[in-house]
Amino acid sequence: MLKILLVDDETNVRALMARMLRREGHHVIEAATAFDAINATLGNAAIDLLVTDVLLLPGPSGIVLASVLRQRFPGLPILLVSGMTAQGSVEGHGPVEFLHKPFTAADLRAAVGRVCATEKPRSAGQGWHTLHR
Numbered sequence: 848m849l850k851i852l853l854v855d856d857e858t859n860v861r862a863l864m865a866r867m868l869r870r871e872g873h874h875v876i877e878a879a880t881a882f883d884a885i886n887a888t889l890g891n892a893a894i895d896l897l898v899t900d901v902l903l904l905p906g907p908s909g910i911v912l913a914s915v916l917r918q919r920f921p922g923l924p925i926l927l928v929s930g931m932t933a934q935g936s937v938e939g940h941g942p943v944e945f946l947h948k949p950f951t952a953a954d955l956r957a958a959v960g961r962v963c964a965t966e967k968p969r970s971a972g973q974g975w976h977t978l979h980r
Contacts, residue, residue, distance in 0.1 A: 849963065850874045852916075854884045854899040854909060855928070860948075864898065864928075867952045868959070880905065881912040888916065894923070896963060901929035917941060924962045 851873050855861035858879070865875045876894070878884035881903050888894060897916055899909035907915075913925045922941040930948040944962035946954060 848872050848874060849895040849959070850876070850893055851896045851898055851959075852876050852878065852884055852887060852894045854878045854881065854897070854903065854912060856880060856900065856903050860900075864955065867955050868898070870952070871956055871959070873959075881907040881909070881915075884912055885915065888919065894920065896924045896926065896959065898926040898928065898959075901927050901931065913943075926958055926962050 851868055853861060853865055853868065853875050854877075855864065856879050861877055861879065865877055868875050876887050878887050881899075884897075884899070894916075897913055899912055901909045903909050903912065909927055909929075913923075913927070917923055917925070924941060925943045926946060927943065928946045928948055928950070942962050944958050946958040950958075
């Protein structure tokens, strides 16, 4: 089970992705904006994966959010999702995967598996903040 920070400004899309991830047994923290996501990490220090839409309105993009969170959590796996082509790059070391919308639950499950497969295993509840202090 992973603790996943899920960020998408479209409520229905975010709810559907959250439902898909929860069916896989993951704990999902939802946020509508980059600012909400950053605030969510203040109270929930341990996250194992960021899943974010590339274009978040209003405010910073998902790519900017990913770069900011990588500064706090070095090596944090990032899954970018978008209906458009992603432009830009995520700063910091760690795996990045891109998933084009629309996608199925199987596509999402496979993308989560790929982006997290390159990292060393963690015990349940142990996030990147614990491993990289």
